[in-house]
Amino acid sequence: MTGGEANRALQRFGVLPKPALQAQAVVLLAQSAQDVFQRCVELALSITRASSSLITLYRPEEDLLELVAAAGRHSEQALGRRLPRGQGLAWRVVDSGEPLLLERADSAPEAVYVSGRRHPAMYLGVPILDPDGALLGVLSADTSDSPERLGPDDAQAMLLLGQAAGVAYTRWRALDVAQRSARQFERLAQLSAELEGQTQPEPIVRCALRALLELSGFTAAGVVTVDRQGQARLSVLEGDADTQARVEDVLAEPHHPSGLIGLVLGSGRPQVVPDYQNWPGRRPDVTRVRSALGVPLRRAGQTVGVVFLLHMQRPAEIPRDLQTLLETVSARIEQALERSAHLEHLEQTREAALRALGRVLESRDGETFGHTDRVTRAALALGQALGLNETQLQQLRWGAYLHDLGKVGVGDHLLRKPGPLSPEERQAIERHVVLGDQMLRDETFVPREVREIVRSHHERWDGGGYPDGLCGEQIPLLARIFSVVDVYDALISERPYKRAWTPDAARAWLREAAGTQFDPQIVATFLRLLAESPGAQP
Structure with missing residues (x-):
């Protein structure tokens, strides 16, 4: 039956x-x-x-x-x-x-x-x-x-x-589909907020790629960029360690774009390959990828790279909304990178303006041409040797540019006076550090650490400096660093009131001043750097 x-x-x-x-x-x-x-x-x-x-x-x-x-x-x-x-x-x-x-x-x-x-x-x-x-x-x-x-x-x-x-x-x-769309919407909103807090290109891209992996269930996500010679190179990759190693073996070195990457770059359109190993356009050296999709990454209207997703375990069903998701995330990356480039341009413009201001100040003070650039380079080399991080190094650089800002309030007759100063004249010149600090106090873009360099770079380790009579580690670290290179450059440079010292004489004087005028550890590190680069500053 x-x-x-x-x-x-x-x-x-x-x-x-x-x-x-x-x-x-x-x-x-x-x-x-x-x-x-x-x-x-x-x-x-x-x-x-x-x-x-x-x-x-x-x-x-x-x-x-x-x-x-x-x-x-x-x-x-x-x-x-x-x-x-x-x-x-x-x-x-x-x-x-x-x-x-x-x-x-x-x-x-x-x-x-x-x-x-x-x-x-x-x-x-x-x-x-x-x-x-x-x-x-x-x-x-x-x-x-x-x-x-x-x-x-x-x-x-x-x-x-x-x-x-x-x-x-x-x-x-x-x-x-509805639940996935809701999750995608929520995660994309979260991603937008995360990207707002990022200013550097690589963290921006990594943040977006991690979101893609969460939402897609794919094995790897990455970005390939193209240089001016048309060579493609893997810029950023997210995924497990084994997958990253396999993908990097193929894409890490500069190469002529081919396969999925070449197709996206050549067409300027998204490409979806559900079964990569049976796809006529596959690269023979790509043997582990089962499914792939990529969308163009654009900047200023030009295709500059590809954002891609890879599945390594099996050919995967690729719904239309996954392609839409990839395009959306790529657009988020583009917007964030545009903002990052704009901020970088503003930063470069501001940096150039601060450097120019420092050079204007040195010309008023009768300092040897190039003092600002020399002390900036030396301070950064010393800061790196002392283990400063990137933020501290930027603050040190800005402090070097602005350290004598307050001298705009001091008359030329005092700054260029060839003879000795009277007590009243010296007091007027010493006020430049306080004046510089006050001028920067209302500039919200200037960090407190920069103002500390401006105010405290004439303090002494033994407490005999000005304006606040700080001693030892009461003096801010960046000011202690800068004061060493500033005085050294002043010693070996000719000024209206003195001849230039020889480097050997200036180094000997620094050794004697270690522990009284300067932080002895910083002096020791600076002298070591000078010994490693004889005939030149660090």
């Missing part, structure tokens, strides 16, 4: 056939899209009493069938198999859109046996359609290794199951 005959026997006793109820259960009880399919094959197996039941989904972007659910004999071997066109009886159902019932499946050359052993068996396959009638896949059953027979009533029951599966799967897929 077939499954259909059993149902008719139940009807004679007034019992509603199970297939209709069970088909409704597929719709009502499934907890996910995958659960829909698993319930469906298990019910199909129960109703038809076949040997095995399978669901294959049609992947139109790759034109292949993927086995996504199985029940019965050899079910574990079946899951995940991908059947190109011409392999498997399900292709007949796909092409016709109609149920297929074969008495002898083994006589069909395209029949695929999961067990690997071809033998007589019946085959029944029915289309799974969405509510609009579009084909999603095929639900099938077979009697391999079983005396059970399949008939028209089994086909009717399977059609009911296929219809229910199509409705339920479409519902769950729509829910998945």
Whole structure:
């Protein structure tokens, strides 16, 4: 007796056939899209009493069938198999859109046996359609290794199951898309906030790539940029260590763009490759990538690189919204990089203005031309030797530019006086450090540490300096560093009131002043640097 005959026997006793109820259960009880399919094959197996039941989904972007659910004999071997066109009886159902019932499946050359052993068996396959009638896949059953027979009533029951599966799967897929869109929207909003807090290009890109990996489920995300000679190079990559090593082996060195990268750069359009290893444009040396997609990265309207996603484990389904996500994140990167470039330009402009101001001040003071640039270079070299970080080095540089800003309030007759100063004149000149600090106090872009250099670079280690009589480590570190290089350059330079000292005499004087005028550790480090670069400042 077939499954259909059993149902008719139940009807004679007034019992509603199970297939209709069970088909409704597929719709009502499934907890996910995958659960829909698993319930469906298990019910199909129960109703038809076949040997095995399978669901294959049609992947139109790759034109292949993927086995996504199985029940019965050899079910574990079946899951995940991908059947190109011409392999498997399900292709007949796909092409016709109609149920297929074969008495002898083994006589069909395209029949695929999961067990690997071809033998007589019946085959029944029915289309799974969405509510609009579009084909999603095929639900099938077979009697391999079983005396059970399949008939028209089994086909009717399977059609009911296929219809229910199509409705339920479409519902769950729509829910998945909605939930994914909500997660993407929330994560993109978070990403926008994170990017606002970044000013350097690499952290901007890494932040965006990590968000892409979170949202896509892919294995690796990266950015390739192109130089003026048209050579492509991997700029930033996010992913696990093994994946990074494999991708870097291929993309790290400058190369002529080819494969997916070359196609995106050449066309200026997004490119999606669900099955990279079977893609005609693949690079022969890229053997581990299974799926890939890339979108152009633009700056000022020009394509300057590619943002890409890679899947290394298996060919992945790439929904349209994933491409949209990648384009959106690429646009976020572009905006953040544009802002970063603008900020960098402003920073360079401000830096140039501060340096120019320092050089104007040195010309008023009768200092040897180049004093500002020399003390800036020497201070930065000394700061690096003492382990300062990038922020401290920038503050030291700005302090070098502005250290004598307060001298704009001191008359030229005092600054250029060739003879000794009276106590009143010296007091007037010493006020320049306080005046400089006051002038910068209302400039919010000037850090406190810069003002400390301006105010305290004439303090002494023994407390005998000005304006506040600070001693030892009460004197801010950057001011202690700068005071050493400032005095050294003043000693070896000619001024209106003195001749230039020899470098040896200036170094000997620094040794004597260590521990009284200067921080002894800083003097020792500076003298070591001078010894390592004889005849020149650090």
